[in-house]
Amino acid sequence: MNQADVTKLVSKLRIKVPDQHRRLRSPKGPEGRLDKLRKTVTGLIKFERIELNHHRADEARQYAERLISEAILHGDCHKPTMEIADYWLLEKELLHKLFKVLVPRFENSNTAFTKMYKAPKASSGRNIDKAILELRGNPYPLLTNKHSNNRYLLQNVLLDAAKYEYRQAKYAEMADKIGKNEEISQPKSDDVAKSKPINEV
Amino acid sequence: MSVIRKSSLDILSVGKWILRRDCRLLSAVPEKVEVAEKAQEEIEKLSGRKRRFNNPVLEYRHVYPEFLPDPNPKWRNSLREKMERADMLKRRSQIDIPEFYVGSILAVTISDPHAQGKTNRFVGICIERKGCGLRAEFILRNVVDHQGVEVKYELYDPTIQSIQVLRLEKRLDDKLYYLRDALPEYCTFPQDMDPEMLPEGTPVPLNPVQVKLKPKPWLERWERQDLKGVSNIEEHLKEKDRVRRELRKTPWEKYDLMKQYRKTIPAEDQTEIWSEVYNQLQQMRVSRKKLSRKRLFTTPKPQLG
Numbered sequence: 301m302n303q304a305d306v307t308k309l310v311s312k313l314r315i316k317v318p319d320q321h322r323r324l325r326s327p328k329g330p331e332g333r334l335d336k337l338r339k340t341v342t343g344l345i346k347f348e349r350i351e352l353n354h355h356r357a358d359e360a361r362q363y364a365e366r367l368i369s370e371a372i373l374h375g376d377c378h379k380p381t382m383e384i385a386d387y388w389l390l391e392k393e394l395l396h397k398l399f400k401v402l403v404p405r406f407e408n409s410n411t412a413f414t415k416m417y418k419a420p421k422a423s424s425g426r427n428i429d430k431a432i433l434e435l436r437g438n439p440y441p442l443l444t445n446k447h448s449n450n451r452y453l454l455q456n457v458l459l460d461a462a463k464y465e466y467r468q469a470k471y472a473e474m475a476d477k478i479g480k481n482e483e484i485s486q487p488k489s490d491d492v493a494k495s496k497p498i499n500e501v
Numbered sequence: 502m503s504v505i506r507k508s509s510l511d512i513l514s515v516g517k518w519i520l521r522r523d524c525r526l527l528s529a530v531p532e533k534v535e536v537a538e539k540a541q542e543e544i545e546k547l548s549g550r551k552r553r554f555n556n557p558v559l560e561y562r563h564v565y566p567e568f569l570p571d572p573n574p575k576w577r578n579s580l581r582e583k584m585e586r587a588d589m590l591k592r593r594s595q596i597d598i599p600e601f602y603v604g605s606i607l608a609v610t611i612s613d614p615h616a617q618g619k620t621n622r623f624v625g626i627c628i629e630r631k632g633c634g635l636r637a638e639f640i641l642r643n644v645v646d647h648q649g650v651e652v653k654y655e656l657y658d659p660t661i662q663s664i665q666v667l668r669l670e671k672r673l674d675d676k677l678y679y680l681r682d683a684l685p686e687y688c689t690f691p692q693d694m695d696p697e698m699l700p701e702g703t704p705v706p707l708n709p710v711q712v713k714l715k716p717k718p719w720l721e722r723w724e725r726q727d728l729k730g731v732s733n734i735e736e737h738l739k740e741k742d743r744v745r746r747e748l749r750k751t752p753w754e755k756y757d758l759m760k761q762y763r764k765t766i767p768a769e770d771q772t773e774i775w776s777e778v779y780n781q782l783q784q785m786r787v788s789r790k791k792l793s794r795k796r797l798f799t800t801p802k803p804q805l806g
Binding site (some may be wrong): 359 | 567759
């Protein structure tokens with residue numbers, strides 16, 4: 301049993317954090333693992349959308365979220381935060397981007413700062429899971445294409461026509477019903493008022 | 502028992518001085534004071550720190566660290582933690598478990614069926630606080646008859662009759678295991694030591710003492726640990742030790758953000774936990790202070806015969 305470390309206050313991450321860290325093999329060992337993740341995080345902050353292997357993407361995602369949350373929490377006047385950002389971002393222009401562009405972008409958000417998608421795998425070669433890691437609010441077009449509401453796609457055109465035909469048949473049926481009711485009870489005009497209104501299909 | 506206590510008159514005189522200072526400011530230079538306040542507000546707005554954790558309940562994470570659960574997600578269970586906290590508060594309502602830190606000197610009396618008078622008292626310096634919930638423990642160290650003795654107690658052990666803080670202070674390190682290899686003078690405390698009272702409202706003092714170690718052999722490689730409370734490690738090192746220490750250093754660990762995250766409970770979860778227990782703990786502290794004041798102010802009974 302270990303007591304939680306209370307010297308530092310951290311903000312809760314809004315992504316799923318696995319129980320243990322992934323080891324990411326490298327000739328230098330743990331230092332090499334952090335070097336790899338540094339390069340990935342620098343690339344993510346620089347390009348805002350990168351494609352890479354799933355495991356490295358997941359680890360880098362956690363570190364990127366932590367970096368951005370520390371920057372939001374403490375700002376750039378806080379010396380230890382500046383040192384951490386200096387270590388993680390290999391290109392020093394990105395320090396300015398982190399504190400002056402990304403922090404105002406994500407300051408008031410309630411969601412995670414990054415998104416990860418599954419990318420198509422290479423058809424031949426090794427069976428490695430690929431992922432795309434991007435920052436929210438990036439300037440590129442969306443990766444997910446929600447065309448379900450596009451009325452000009454063939455499936456929607458056919459479905460709309462089918463729905464229209466069904467509705468017309470229903471109206472005709474109801475009109476026949478009303479006509480029959482009138483024949484049965486001729487003098488009563490209340491039936492027309494009592495008949496149910498036509499519902500939209 | 503000699504009791505050192507600042508009289509209330511001193512506090513009142515300090516209060517008078519502060520009031521006089523304020524009156525002078527208000528009468529002499531009112532505009533400058535207002536301008537200074539406005540400038541400070543503007544600075545705070547510009548820095549835009551909306552996400553700072555300003556909640557005062559979070560201060561209790563230093564005073565009662567055992568209320569926070571173990572951060573390992575394998576052993577997290579919200580229901581069990583809630584029940585544990587309720588049990589801890591129940592025990593605290595029975596006996597006063599005071600605020601103490603690693604480096605404070607405590608006196609613990611436990612009920613012992615085999616001892617004379619059925620109680621056993623031990624005085625020592627706290628070298629470690631570990632564990633969470635009802636399994637929180639601390640180790641007291643003392644040197645008795647030139648023999649170093651360490652006793653481990655559980656904070657919420659029902660056989661403990663009292664825990665008294667004789668000297669409340671903090672040290673430069675989190676764990677004081679190096680006292681085992683230090684000169685005995687740094688760990689000897691008399692068993693009949695008197696409690697040293699601090700004036701109310703003072704922050705916990707930090708003892709910057711730097712301990713001298715005995716020559717090698719040591720129990721651990723103290724040179725490889727980042728210890729601030731030891732003065733003479735370098736004297737006892739050979740060239741080989743220095744070289745191996747440089748090779749073994751891991752300077753990248755302090756930048757490992759996820760390692761830090763996995764070792765601690767995030768502030769949002771901590772706020773939830775502390776807001777559950779804060780009120781009760783605060784009430785207990787206030788009532789204990791009142792009781793201690795009452796005890797000190799009782800008039801001595803007239804001795805008959």
